[in-house]
Amino acid sequence: MTWQLRRARAADVDAIMALETRIFVNDAWSAEAMAQDVANPNCYYLVAFPPDEPDRIEAYAGLQAPRGAHEGDVQTIAVTEQARGHGLGRTLMLSLIAEARKRGVREVFLEVRADNPSAQALYLRLGFEELGLRRGYYQPDNVDAIVMRLHVPDPEMQMTPAEAAAEATE
Structure with missing residues (x-):
C-alpha cells in the first residue's frame, strides 16, 4: 500500500x-476542537490518502508546537483498521518529529492509552521513553x-562527495 501525505x-x-x-x-474529540487545531498555526496536522483518491483519508496526525517553543505535543494520531500494519503510523510520526525539529522543538511529549500496546511499541521504537x-x-x-x-x-548532516573528498585530503 502507498499513501501520500499533505x-x-x-x-x-x-x-x-x-x-x-x-x-x-x-473519547473522540469534538468537531469544533479538531477544526480549531487544524486551523491553528501553532499546530501541524497531516492527512494520508491513496495517491489516486485524495479525498479518501486513511490516517491523520497532529502536533502542537509553537515556533520557537522547546516542547511540543503529539495531539492525536489515527490510522484506519485496513491501513494498519504497513508503516503509515511510523511515517506520520516521523513527519511530525521532523516538523517539530524545524520549529525548534527539543522535546516531544504524548499520551498513549495503557491498553494500546502496538502504539506504545511504535513510540518506543521511535525513541520515546515512558x-x-x-x-x-x-x-x-x-x-x-502513559506519558512519553x-x-x-x-538533524543528521551528510557530506556531499566533494566535502568528503576535501576532508579526506586535510
Missing part, C-alpha cells in the same frame, strides 16, 4: 472526524494514559 486543511475536518469517531468511539502514568485519563472508559517523551535528535 497538510490537513479545514475541508478535511469532516473526513478526519469520521475516522475520529469510528476509531475513538468513547515518563509516568495519568490514571483514568481517557474518559469515560477510565483508561490510564522524545528528545528530538539533531
Whole structure:
C-alpha cells in the first residue's frame, strides 16, 4: 500500500472526524476542537490518502508546537483498521518529529492509552521513553494514559562527495 501525505486543511475536518469517531468511539474529540487545531498555526496536522483518491483519508496526525517553543505535543494520531500494519503510523510520526525539529522543538511529549500496546511499541521504537502514568485519563472508559517523551535528535548532516573528498585530503 502507498499513501501520500499533505497538510490537513479545514475541508478535511469532516473526513478526519469520521475516522475520529469510528476509531475513538468513547473519547473522540469534538468537531469544533479538531477544526480549531487544524486551523491553528501553532499546530501541524497531516492527512494520508491513496495517491489516486485524495479525498479518501486513511490516517491523520497532529502536533502542537509553537515556533520557537522547546516542547511540543503529539495531539492525536489515527490510522484506519485496513491501513494498519504497513508503516503509515511510523511515517506520520516521523513527519511530525521532523516538523517539530524545524520549529525548534527539543522535546516531544504524548499520551498513549495503557491498553494500546502496538502504539506504545511504535513510540518506543521511535525513541520515546515512558515518563509516568495519568490514571483514568481517557474518559469515560477510565483508561490510564502513559506519558512519553522524545528528545528530538539533531538533524543528521551528510557530506556531499566533494566535502568528503576535501576532508579526506586535510
